[in-house]
Amino acid sequence: MAVICIFALSGCAKKKPSAVNSDKIEIEVAVFQGGYGLDFFEKAAREYEKLHPNVKIKVWGNPRIWEQLRTRFVAGDVPDLCWPGWGMDSWALVYDGKVMEMDKYLNQKAYDQNLKWKDTFLPDLLEKGKYRGHYYILPFNNNVFGWWYNVNLFEKHGWKPPKTYEELLKLCEQIKKTGIAPITYQGKYPAYMIRGFLIPWAISAGGLEAFEAAQKLEPGAWKSPAFLKAARMMAELRDKGYFQKGAMGMDHTGAQMEFVLGRAAMIPCGTWLRSEMQKQIPPGFRMAYFNPPVLANGKGDPSITQASAETWIVPKEAKHPDIGADFFRFMTSLKMAKRFVQEKQTLMSIKGSDRVKLPPDLVLPARYLRSAKATWDAEFSDWYKAMNKEIEAAVAALLAGEISPEECCERMERAAEETRNDPSIPKH
């Protein structure tokens, strides 16, 4: 009797989902269930199964998926492909050898184009996922980050979105006179102010190389004249009262609410702005994207645009990493990418995927992205989390009027120095 029990138990323990139908391989795809839902990925899975009858794909997800994934990564029981979401420290996974190196897959042919798979991506976005010469983290949909203005308000007053900082100052003075706040920002999350003010202006003042040097932790880079200029520009807007009063005390949706309700004329944000505010946007509200105004005599090319990507990984300990990677290759085919753009109203990191009828809010970001001489992303915020937190605190202190631009830069530089001197932090 006991023997039978043991036999039965061991039978249970060995039973894997794929054993249900022995000739089918089941793979697991874990997806961050944010604004885009799961339906696109489920439909893609069904299509992939039709093309590969021996594969069964289980797609699941939730809005805080990283919490489940973290423990599963520790345990070594991982999905075959995942979008771990913004709460996951994907680089920590890479450092600990938990992410599959993707080079061999990227050298395969693309699904529906006569190109290598890796040549179908927007190169800047693909390169972000590289570490020590190998690809690990792959981009999927992408976000363009810049400024938005209230079109109705601008048309009513005959204002034009400012191209230069000098124009911005003049415009802010006019807007302020009407009693509307010229600019608001998501004060609780200084990442918006770093991506929307500090870095674009440092790039404008010192060229892209000034920012690259800062990301590479070169000594003095965070307090270089370029960053000091950017910090001074922020302080100038602060002192002239062009930022909405109290913005420091608002979270992202709070500040964006001020913008869509017309109490502030401009706001820095990514291309997800409309989908995030869908429920609060009043009927008839129109907004449009523009790149942050640059210095008229700035060193940086005015076309430089900020683009980041939502990223996916194939876990190294996946049971079927080849199929996981292949399914991702399928989802990033031009056909699927175009479909994602249309269905989910976001841009994709696949070249040519924007050649569809874009939703109105994406037309301009796509145009800026296409004509950009270069793109950048605040990658340091993913690489060096402790330094990033310090820089956020410094920028918050600057905008709250606690410290001067010089002190802000000193503080950022100290944070960079600490990271530079800490051998336990892997460097990029």
Place this chain on the structure above:
Amino acid sequence: MTLNKHHKLKAAVVFLAPALALYGMFFVVPMLQAFYVALFRWRGVSIAKQFVGIENFRKLFTGDPVFWQCLSHNLMFLIVSFLIVIPLSLFFASVLAGHIRAAEVYRGVFLFPNVISIVAVAALWSFVYHPTFGILNSLLKSIGLGRLATGWLGEPRYALLCVIITSIWYSLGFYIVLLLAGIKSIPTYFYEASALDGASSWQSFRHVTIPLVWEILKLAVIYLIIHTLNIFGLVWVMTEGGPNYHTETLLTYLYRQAFVQSNFGYATALGVVVFALILGVSLVAGRLMRRETVEL
């Protein structure tokens, strides 16, 4: 007789074992494990750990100004809460214990914040402090103090105080009910006797109520210590420790270190320090409040 005793012991062991096993497995072992993990550098995404000895503690105490900032914020929380909550709850409890009309209703009203989820409380008060449509700013404007209106939670000078006030609003009811139960259990003849001796209501409060609820008061203080040194949810939802660390507390910092910055070893070391701190402060408070218990 001895056999009987032996039997009793056996029975006790048998009945206690499951509870002890569960307690041990889910409380004692993880806690001991925390002491162990605190000696490692660990990202918390794999089993790869690097032994660093007391390095995490060394860095915490000598190389991390944010830790001291957090500590000072928690102590601020503790001191302000202590100065306001204990006298206020004692006052309300003794008033409610008396024969006032609708005492039951007031008791419910005071306890009400306690039954709302902490996240809802935080969201509610974030709206109170909201820069453009917050009640606080509207109130200031309506009494002609509009120039004081600001974005409270983003204002370095006020952010911490704003969160502390919310915490007090939230927890006051609990302490009132706690002390009320204590006061209610004091037999009325003590008061009758003191009244006969001509004691004023302040005197009977001072010499009858206080000594007789002293043990409960001690309990309340220890609760307050644990609550304020462990504060997390309220701060995280309202400010996430910002702006510029002005509301960062030990536990929000711990959470950030572990789950945002992937420093699980460091965060665990911080957890161990918080544990020791709460234990230490509670013991000191217990010692300071020691006085002869008045037997009823």
